Amino acid sequence: MTTTKLFLGIDCGTQGTKAIILDAVSGQVLGQGAAPHTMISGANGRREQDPQQWLEAFALATRQALQAANVDGQDILGIGVSGQQHGLVLLDDQGEVLRPAKLWCDTETSPENDRLLSHLGGEQGSLERLGVVIAPGYTVSKLLWTKEQHPVVFSSIARMLLPHDYLNFWLTGRACSEYGDASGTGYFNVRTREWDLQLLRDIDASGRLQAALPELIEAHEAVGTILPAVAEQLGLNRNARVASGGGDNMMGAIGTGNIQPGAITMSLGSSGTVYAYSDTATVSPDASVATFCSSSGGWLPLICTMNLTNATGAIRELFALDLPRFNDLVAQAPIGADGVCMLPFLNGERVPALPHATGSLHGLTLDNLTQANLCRAAVEGTTFGLRYGLDLLRRNGLQILRICLIGGGSKSAVWRQIVADIMNTPVICTEQSEAAALGAAIQAAWCTASADGEQDSLEDLCQRCVKLDASSETLPIAANVAAFQQAYERYQQHVATL
Template identity: 60%
Template sequence: MYLGIDCGTQGTKVVILDAEQGHICGEGYAPHALISDANGRREQAPQWWIDAFEQAYRQALAQAGIDSQAIRGIGVSGQQHGLVVLDASGAVIRPAKLWCDTETAPQNAELLALLGGEEGSRARLGLTLATGYTLSKLLWLKQHEPETFGRIAHILLPHDYINYWLTGEIAAEYGDASGTGYFDIRSRRWVPEVLALIAPDGQLERALPPLREAHQAVGFVRPELAARLGLGSQVRVSSGGGDNMMGAIGTGNMSAGIVTLSLGTSGTLYAFSDQTPGQEGSGLLAPFCSSSNGWLPLICTMNLTSAANAVRELFGLNLDDFNRAAAKAPIGCEGITLLPFFNGERVPALPNASGSLLGLNMQNLTPANLCRGVLEGTSFGLRYGLDLMRDAGIEVRQIRLIGGGAKSALWRQMIADIMQAPVICPRIGEAAALGAAIQAIWCDGHAKGLSVSLESLCERYVVLDEDSGLNPDPESVLAYEAAYARYRQSLSARHGL
């Protein structure tokens, strides 16, 4: 038995994977609160993650009906880019600033200029700094909370922190480290001279965790914690990784032509590559390292189900009624275009943008058009990102859909038509948690000297739901192309893109 943990923005999921039978035998979930304000602040207390994990773990254990002593390994997936700072005693200093925190946009712009713009950033790091990456959060802390900044002894990402809590070991791995802004994705090394732009005295360099390769375990669960959780004395904790990296494993995204699309709080698109990224292509395409010792070119949009839920709640609709309303409206929403940048936006790079509802008249102002409009607007943002991936030479033969939005047949067909590619869902929708459990098996095998490939494990444990598969409808493709062209014209007119 192997445990997979996914610490996301809205909550923590836990799955128990029966490695011998090849299926999930127990699942649990607990939500997180969110600290937010109109300035773009988005924070969480790391203790909330721990409390949620323990609650979800006990749910999963009860559902599985197994002896917890049978659990042999744990893998952790975490929301990327979050900043967890510890003092010299290993205590958390302040709430973690999250990936969706946009009040650090001025600091990101300042650092990008110091690096020499996009060209300088890509030369130094292999990618372009973006608002939401960890680096700008550090500068924000120095400028706004200097006393807190002065106490920093360790800098961790969310999944690193959970690994630390589990094992007592401080470490990081290449995939999640890719999104910090102070890591070179080509050489797979920290770049301390970038941190020196913030702290020339070397304070931040000294606070960096040692790096591990994806197949290397972090350590064993601490004895006192193992006793509290009912675990054995030798439960190995894998390297883990960011939620997108674990989602790639959990969807079997291990070869060219497969693209994973997550319809979650945010929208993410990523593909596998075994080639060291070059300097060509858009700076908005983040060529992160994967957590499988390859690379994971990735696009992230900040507004997806969060935007859809905002519109749904505006009309007081439950999820089924929302989907029925959206299905009643025609493609293109009778001329309405929604730019759903309610939390700013990362792709396209508009961190300070607000949402825009365009093309309204007395004939098309209906709940159905607005419900469909938010689905189309968020999907067009993902199409914008997929176009960047295709422009970079990334093949798209099949899109594997995960996240809460993938449960909607309407949205799945919309994605197939807008992206002009077949879509399908894995049977296990909790891809990041499953990926973490699969990676735990991989790391455990490596530590025991066994010859096991991650690809073979994915072939065994990742099963696609053939009933969910959909192909693009030619007539709908043409209608969406017209609506997408209007979306792009609106982007150009309002934001110069």
């Protein structure tokens, strides 16, 4: 009788790739690994990465995780991949990458997005047709941009994949996508769960883009088994099944057990995201709410802010502060940072919808211009953006019992308290902070069970494998809630001037 069932979960994010080894029987994470990525940046909002880096980071993080878990790669039964959403990976007919992948945080394609949006009939037309309002970060504007700026590359496109689709293609040789990640392309209808082929024909009448689309599979379906050469390179079992995988938000939902109504996951990463589970495709009339499909068979109403730990990190670098010192300074400053308000829109912003905005500081005086206040203002400003998004979800009728906090920022006790107070909602973290990698491993166990005809449901797996960290539970403090409400209103007034 097998006492362990081992799965590899991979999360290929903007800053790096994380790997975890999960025993789906005990629900324990046995080992982890991580490897960094670098970004290609330009002053015009260009944000790109070389997909070759992802493959190298995948291999390195996997080796580290296997070593940390002290397990043999031949015992891995399945692999699940979580990827940063919206990125565009273009391949030629040999399966070779044609140019660096444009990422979710790239705003160079804003003009193309504006033109596509007006072609769809504005925000309302986009909502009616696709169920989402396309934004500059989405994949569709990257296609139009490529056609106009790189016609030779465009004429060579044989496949167009999202980052996690590309990793699955590298692992298995099969090009597929699942509904969750596909929802963020801008050429997919979230209500009918189908590609919008007409929109691709409008971009290019030749039919080239339609032919380059991956096939769509269900969340519980495996893509296939790992290619022998890749299995050898990674030191993994060549019979290991590769799960459908998904976008990092969809996998983060699984990794926090957010697969039924009432739960909210909030991620404090490079970007900030807030999402809930819904079993119906209730499309919000608000353009900022993306009603994506989930990777668990339902929908995932979601808001995403473009600036979070990138903004707090910029302040830390400016003052050469390590994390503990930064957190100390945040805790020293009062709520509202003595009137200092930061609009942290260093990357432009999606929620609120200000793609061309830049960061700014307001309310500075000779008395309040301190390191502590600037650190505090960065944390408060980024968290106010999430509050704005959470209010949109609440207006959409979503019930919120508590917030499950993930991402780098969730490790800070002072930030957890700030979130609980600003949102006026209890906050708790999962024991496993790499929720997307955990979700990918859980989904791999689900796909493998489905393929083997076993009865291990996603609910069963989440119950066993998603563990809440009771010591992290943080309740809102009434006096703080009232003080933050005033500071939040001040933030909204500053945003209104933009």
